[in-house]
Amino acid sequence: MPVQQALAELHNLLGERLSLSKSDLEAHGRSESHFPTTPPDGVVFPLNTEETQKIVSICATHGVPVIGWGAGTSLEGHGLAIRGGICVDFSRMNRILRINAADMDVVVQPGVTREALNEELRATGLFFPVDPGANASIGGMAMTRASGTTTVRYGTMRDNVMGMEVVLGDGRIIKTGTRARKSAAGYDLTALMVGSEGTLGLATELTLKLHGIPEAISAGICSFPDMASAVAAVTETIQMGIPMARIEFACADTARAFNDYAGVSMDQAPHLMVEFHGSPESTAQDAERFAEIVADHDGSPFRWSSREEERRALWSMRHNGYYAILASKPGARALVTDICVPISQLARAVEETQTDIAQSLISGPILGHVGDGNFHAILLVDPDQPAELAEAKRLSNIMVERSLALGGTSTGEHGVGIGKKPYMQAEHGEAWAVMGAIKTALDPRGIMNPGKLVPSN
Structure with a gap:
């Protein structure tokens, strides 16, 4: 064989x-x-x-x-x-190959994890900002075009990968991009590889853009009577040009899960978790301006702090949100959705999704990156009850159809894999066939992660 x-x-x-x-x-x-x-x-x-x-x-x-x-x-x-x-x-390919502090970039092998990279960079005053929550590998983050809590300020992997070394499906080794901050030389093969999910090749080196560690950071939390009020506050904050580094949303059910898992005492209401980067004066000013906007939209007092231990506790709680929600139904597994809509449509998308879930036979707390219009429903199912998984898939399908109808996408950051592949034709039309043609050109034997992302051959 x-x-x-x-x-x-x-x-x-x-x-x-x-x-x-x-x-x-x-x-x-x-x-x-x-x-x-x-x-x-x-x-x-x-x-x-x-x-x-x-x-x-x-x-x-x-x-x-x-x-x-x-x-x-x-x-x-x-x-x-x-x-x-x-x-x-x-x-085992987890080496940091070159730190170019003067140019604010770094070259790494794909197995380096996000946390290990930032630990090594700490002495330089620089950091790599993309934060999907999990301590993911840099190669995996690039290949899924990951983003996360800091995207609203620093962008996704698409914005922070400058170049790659890739082994193609026919064994050729190519280098994409350069360390220059811009280029008009030919097709952008780096952008093609970022998000390709290993269907075109395997990344063996990555050149990443770095950012300066902020002089000061402040973060805080507040609650709202409903999702529409929370989104309205975010929209006004963005329109006023207040520079948010993170702005996350948690629904009432997620707040309840946080309470049980992290031992906190959040109101059982929609919440926003926000962070600002800058100087001590600017972060304090940004927090105070945001607090005024929150009050204008009937939010609770915005409680914020610049103390590192309090900020770490807040974001640790958020990053463990998936596990907190899983723990709210012992023994459950989750179908984790990930849609992204224009921010003006976010309140509608979340509220209609909550209505659908409330009328179903399963539960599904919601959290997400409200500054990007990206949210997740953690649809909890009993692995021994096939009807629950079928219901979760039905709800996920409705969410994707709603997102596409509102001008959004089937996945804002999780990627396609096999879970979102059924929606690619509806989202991309003839462009999906073009993706398949690109794969055939670069992987003629079809061996690279087959059955994922592009039309099956």
């Missing part, structure tokens, strides 16, 4: 860095979301670009699928070996 031949050659190349153990295969076949465990045929652990190229070349020769793996925190089944194959785990 082709896969057995590929495994034999990979063993000769890598020795013990090819794993066929049941525990490793199962660990690389799991998703953070509701998808069933789908183990690969083998897991390899390359150390550099040259080994990665040899791995891909062996798999291409035998027509064996290749699936990239970072930290395994994706939510749409991106890393599942749905057609078998070899999982390429980049956890």
Whole structure:
């Protein structure tokens, strides 16, 4: 069999860095979301670009699928070996190769995690701002075009990846982009690779844009009588040009989950969590101006602080929101939605979604990045009750259809994988076929993460 031949050659190349153990295969076949465990045929652990190229070349020769793996925190089944194959785990390619402090950029291997990178950068006065919540790998973040809580100020991975080294499906190694801050030289292949979910190639080096660590940071929280009031406050804040670094929304059910999980005492009402970056004077001024806007929209007093321990507690609670919501229904799994609409349509989208969930047989607390018009419903299901998963899929379908009708997208940051693939035709029309043509050109044997993102061949 082709896969057995590929495994034999990979063993000769890598020795013990090819794993066929049941525990490793199962660990690389799991998703953070509701998808069933789908183990690969083998897991390899390359150390550099040259080994990665040899791995891909062996798999291409035998027509064996290749699936990239970072930290395994994706939510749409991106890393599942749905057609078998070899999982390429980049956890041992975790070196920070070059810090160019004067130019505010850094070159890293794909297995470097977000938290490890920022720990190393601390002494330089610089940081990498994209924060999806999980301690994801930089390679995985780039390949899913991740964003998160800081996007409203610093942008997504699309805005912060300057260049990449990529092994294509035919074994070629290409370099995209440069360290220059702009270029008009040809197609933007970096932008093509960012968000490609490993369907075009495997990233082995990434050049990232860095930002200065703010002199001062203030953060706070407030509640509102309803979602419409909260969104109106955010809209006015944006229109007034108040520079928010983060602005997050949590519904009343999410606030209840936070209370139980983190031992806090939030009102059971919609909340905004906000952060400002700048000088001590500017962050205090921004917080005071925001507090006035909150009061104008019937919000509770905006409680804010510049103390690091209080800010860390606030964002730790937010980053653990998914786990807090899971804990609210012990034993449950979640179908995690991720739609994004124009901010003027956000209140409508959330309120109509809440109505749909309230009329269903499952629960689904909502949280999201209100400054971007991006929100998530954590649809909780009993894994032993197929009817609940079917209901969650029905609700997710309604949410996507609503988002597209409002001028939005089926996924703001989680990516497509297999979970959102059914909606690609409706969102992109003929452009989806163009994506498929690009994949065929760069991956003629169709081995790179097959069955994901683009039309199936």
